Amino acid sequence: MLKNSLIQFRYFKDDPSQLNIDLAEYDQSKISSKNYENLRDLLALSVKVSKEIFPEIFQSIEFVLDKLKIRNNFNFFVTANHIETNASCISSPDLNSAEIILTSKLIELLNYDELKYVIGHEIAHFYFQHHLYPLPSSAKNRISYLNYLNFSRAAEISCDRIGFLAAGNLDNALKAMLKILTGLGEKHIKFNFSSYLDQLRELKEIKGNSNLINSTHPTLLNRMQALILFSMSSEYLNFIGSQNKGVYTLAEIDEKIDSSIQKIVGDELVELNKDIFSRCLMWGALGLFLADKNFNKKEQELFEKNFGKKNLDSIKSLIKISNPKSITDKIHQILNEASVLIKEDKIQLLKELEKISSIASGEKEEIEEVLKELKKLI
Numbered sequence: 001m002l003k004n005s006l007i008q009f010r011y012f013k014d015d016p017s018q019l020n021i022d023l024a025e026y027d028q029s030k031i032s033s034k035n036y037e038n039l040r041d042l043l044a045l046s047v048k049v050s051k052e053i054f055p056e057i058f059q060s061i062e063f064v065l066d067k068l069k070i071r072n073n074f075n076f077f078v079t080a081n082h083i084e085t086n087a088s089c090i091s092s093p094d095l096n097s098a099e100i101i102l103t104s105k106l107i108e109l110l111n112y113d114e115l116k117y118v119i120g121h122e123i124a125h126f127y128f129q130h131h132l133y134p135l136p137s138s139a140k141n142r143i144s145y146l147n148y149l150n151f152s153r154a155a156e157i158s159c160d161r162i163g164f165l166a167a168g169n170l171d172n173a174l175k176a177m178l179k180i181l182t183g184l185g186e187k188h189i190k191f192n193f194s195s196y197l198d199q200l201r202e203l204k205e206i207k208g209n210s211n212l213i214n215s216t217h218p219t220l221l222n223r224m225q226a227l228i229l230f231s232m233s234s235e236y237l238n239f240i241g242s243q244n245k246g247v248y249t250l251a252e253i254d255e256k257i258d259s260s261i262q263k264i265v266g267d268e269l270v271e272l273n274k275d276i277f278s279r280c281l282m283w284g285a286l287g288l289f290l291a292d293k294n295f296n297k298k299e300q301e302l303f304e305k306n307f308g309k310k311n312l313d314s315i316k317s318l319i320k321i322s323n324p325k326s327i328t329d330k331i332h333q334i335l336n337e338a339s340v341l342i343k344e345d346k347i348q349l350l351k352e353l354e355k356i357s358s359i360a361s362g363e364k365e366e367i368e369e370v371l372k373e374l375k376k377l378i
């Protein structure tokens with residue numbers, strides 16, 4: 001896939017490097033057999049979009065690809081589904097093409113300009129290589145599960161932006177979202193977005209809905225607000241050649257969106273991350289202080305200052321009743337938990353531990369050695 005200027009609009013929390021995922025360079029010459037398997041099923045059960053059978057849908061797709069300057073690596077299908085208004089993009093890490101499926105209900109509900117938003121959104125999932133993110137169902141523990149869901153929600157924000165660029169104007173994108181959310185068509189809805197967004201304020205006032213932390217998608221309330229904010233960013237305005245310079249940069253807008261989503265989904269993930277971070281920091285610090293096999297007065301004071309008296313007292317009694325080997329094992333076991341943190345937090349944790357290593361007493365080499373051990377675990 002050729003990278004083009006759309007990459008600048010990726011939402012900052014939709015960042016695969018935080019999970020140490022390298023974006024794949026697609027080799028256009030390689031067609032895996034898996035491509036054919038997907039295709040075979042779809043060809044049997046759905047109808048492929050072609051100029052001859054669905055000319056208007058076909059044209060909408062061509063329009064979007066042209067507008068976004070993305071090469072056509074896609075097969076589009078329409079499938080009979082009169083209940084769900086959805087679209088999906090199927091791809092896997094070893095594929096260099098994708099199948100995008102639109103339901104009949106979705107097509108019935110939207111006009112072609114609104115459909116362009118959906119087409120752009122689905123193409124963006126492939127363009128941003130969201131199939132490289134681990135599935136929440138593959139998570140081994142609660143924190144990884146919630147982290148993966150967080151990435152999944154962030155991915156939607158990026159794709160909405162590309163859908164919006166494809167649809168050409170904000171109204172088309174927002175109307176598509178509102179129709180998809182309610183399942184209602186044109187004649188029932190008066191598109192008054194600001195009054196709909198009052199619902200977001202209400203939801204925030206009642207402290208959000210913590211069930212939403214288990215959702216792969218942010219609420220449409222958040223998504224619509226995110227899109228409206230994006231349309232006011234300097235980067236977007238510059239991209240469309242507007243005279244208006246915008247009040248906020250995309251980075252500032254991304255922060256606003258993040259805090260708005262956080263208010264709605266609650267802070268369970270933030271708290272879990274913080275817990276692991278502070279536990280690893282405390283035990284890591286202990287490891288560094290004990291590098292010279294001695295937890296001296298000065299180190300105890302530093303420990304108390306950073307982690308509190310209660311923690312100092314329990315560590316002191318632990319040292320009294322345990323042998324050094326079991327303490328080291330415990331430190332290693334706890335530092336191992338840091339492996340579930342995202343990269344940003346790991347880097348921060350390492351920085352803090354480095355700081356502590358510079359104030360621990362003992363031989364420099366011994367402390368360096370412990371620090372190296374701890375780094376390996378993180």
Ligand SMILES: [Zn+2]
Nearest residue numbers: 121125156159
């Ligand atoms: Zn999506």
